[in-house]
Amino acid sequence: MQRMARYQTEIDSTLSVGDAFRYMAEFQNVEHWDPGVKSAEKLDDGPARLGTQFRVLTVTNGREIPIVYRISEIDDDSRVVLTGETSRLISQDEITVREKGDGSLVTYTANLKLRGALSVLNPFLGGTLKKIGDRARDQLRTSLNPA
Numbered sequence: 338m339q340r341m342a343r344y345q346t347e348i349d350s351t352l353s354v355g356d357a358f359r360y361m362a363e364f365q366n367v368e369h370w371d372p373g374v375k376s377a378e379k380l381d382d383g384p385a386r387l388g389t390q391f392r393v394l395t396v397t398n399g400r401e402i403p404i405v406y407r408i409s410e411i412d413d414d415s416r417v418v419l420t421g422e423t424s425r426l427i428s429q430d431e432i433t434v435r436e437k438g439d440g441s442l443v444t445y446t447a448n449l450k451l452r453g454a455l456s457v458l459n460p461f462l463g464g465t466l467k468k469i470g471d472r473a474r475d476q477l478r479t480s481l482n483p484a
Contacts, residue, residue, distance in 0.1 A: 341448035344470035350481035
C-alpha cells in the first residue's frame with residue numbers, strides 16, 4: 338500500500354486552547370483560511386463531535402471538487418481527525434491543540450492519497466501538498482491570531 342503524502346505545520350495562537358480547538362474542529366471555518374477552498378458548510382447541528390460532517394468545495398487546477406469530511410476521531414479540546422473521501426482521493430487532516438504560554442500551539446497535519454488510475458501520481462504529491470499547505474498556513478496564522 339502506498340504511503341500518503343504528508344504536510345505538517347505548527348502555528349502559535351493568541352487564542353486559548355479551547356477557543357483555538359473549537360475554531361479548528363468547526364471545519365466549515367476552513368473556507369476562511371484555506372485559499373484552495375471555495376466554500377464549506379457544516380451538515381449537522383450542534384457542536385463538532387464524532388461523526389459530524391462538513392461539505393467542502395475545493396478548487397484544484399480550475400476544477401471544483403466536493404469532498405465530505407467526517408470527524409473520525411475527537412478528544413476534547415486537544416485533538417480532532419477529519420477524514421474526507423471521494424472516488425479519486427482520500428484526505429485525512431489531524432489537528433492538535435496544546436497550551437503554550439498565554440495562548441496555544443496548533444499542529445495541523447494533512448495527509449493525501451490519490452486513488453485508482455491517479456494513484457501513480459502519489460509519489461509526486463509531496464511538493465504540491467507543501468505549496469497548498471504553506472498558503473493555508475499563512476492565512477490560518479492570521480485567523481488564529483485575531484487583532
